Amino acid sequence: MGRDMTGFSTVGRCPRGRGRLWTAAVIAAVAMIGVSDRISAADGRFHGRIVLEGQAPDLAPLVTKDQANVKDREVCGAHDIPDESLVLGKDNGIAHVFVFLRRAPKGYRKQVPQDPVILDQKGCVFLPHTALIQVGQKVLIRSSDPIQHNVHSFPKRNGSTNLLIEPNDQKGIELVYRRAEAGPIQVKCDIHAWMSSWHLVLDHPFMAVTDENGEFSIDGLPPGRHRFRVWHERGGLLEKSLSVTITGNDEPVTLTYPASKFGG
């Protein structure tokens, strides 16, 4: 560990899962607010920013414009394709970091979102680069490129998928995951081997992925202690069991990780 806590008393760290909770203030407040036991009424929120400390590694584009021997050059070589395995925003906020509870809090009743998650492919890049998906929710895979792609997923619990997607297939194909995964899974295109994206599939909505400035928010949490996992494709499992006490009146937190974790 050996680095500063980020100053918010609701955050504690468990170095080895079962380890002790470092700080867990304001638990008393929970009782006083008198939160309803119905989870739908929960307004606890785990939110904040994830920040890189130090010098980020310099990542060359995966494909440069007009690169000679790139496959499907007229589409994939039309522009630089940036390496999205580490994307930094304002004040070194890290994008595409997953923050999630492995299992839903007790009492949570499952509600599958109606709207599908859309996975598009444009300019030989997966859009979005990271996605949050719930078990049972539809995932619509489509393509806005005039060339073929294949969408190949590497889940650890669900069956994997590997489908060829026709050029400009806007109708797309629907997938549904049946089981929660233990962590984010990779989705790739083997034809264009640099194309990679990450999906987190859980059987509850208590997950978030940081935006372009490293900000995240998980809403609707019942008050009490929760253990979050924090994962990034370069950094790996940054937190295996980040213990956080949610009160319903939650201040934003800042989680800081050294550049060395990301190959910096």
Added chain:
Amino acid sequence: MFIFMPVLRSRMAVPAVSLLLLVCVGSGCERSVPVEWESSELVDALPDEQLQQQLRDILVQHCGTVARPRLVTRPDAGIEFQQHLKHGQAVYMKRCVQCHGVTGDGNGPVAGHMYPRPRNYTKGIFKFTSTPYGTRPRRADLIRTVRRGITGTSMPSFDRLPEKDLEAVVDYVLVLTQRGELEYQLAMEAEASEELDPEYVQEYVDDIVTGWQEAELATTWPLSPQPILDAERARAGRQAFLSKGCSKCHGEDGRGHTKDNIGLDSWGFATRAADLTSGMLHGGQEPLDVYRRILNGINGTPMPGFGHALQSEPETIWDLVAYVLEVSNRRRFGETIPAGLIKPYDTAARQAEAEEP
């Protein structure tokens, strides 16, 4: 043929693992069988020894032991089935273990330099199936594969094996497979949750049962009846091969000898798009075999399924089958095919390269 030496990593906590007992097959006692299956590295890596032990106990409960193997999908099988599995084990220890390993992890003593590597069963993934990508195979798929072998790889044909032995060895492969599946899921659960809640354990067991049951009902069939696969079909197939995306991995000549033709399979090994001209189709020579490779893709590998993409033009799949069979047979008819073509994929890139000083 092979000198088999059981390779058992020494295990601090479980000295019993290194005890051996002899099993007799047919004519004599030939192979030694360890008393216990080894744990996977994932299990060994769990920091909590008690949790490790709990996990091993759960595995024994559902998959039995080397002395009394069990199928997760047949929890209440009687003594007769038990004997059948023991027979399968004896056949396995005689004919398969040197490649596929005692626990079925594909790490047998002679597996080292094979490409492709002997199948690691413990992921539950098999390539040459009649079922859709991402699902388990049917038992009949495995029996067919073991009987005819996998041409062009080290996997031999066992067509001389008596029916009884074949059925038994495949069921024993299923024991190892399902044990591997359960062990992997439990290890991930234990790693993530630091406990093994019986409720979740049951869910994992149920998933395995459901997966294998569903596969039995998931046979895929051609979207349109098989036409006569003549030269005209093959010509149309060549066009489709170039326009539908096949050439992007297999190269325009189907040889797959292109420099960026390299991917990862689900077992963690490098794999290349097949050289379709080699005359040795791994997944079988029958039109239906090739059709299924194209329709479903090849499980665990980058070869994608074209069932969705070609849904509205099912005849194209037959054209492709005709073409694949034609290229695959060329060499047999004495035609030589230039080797090692390494070239960029699209015409624009080729021109660009030609223009480069």
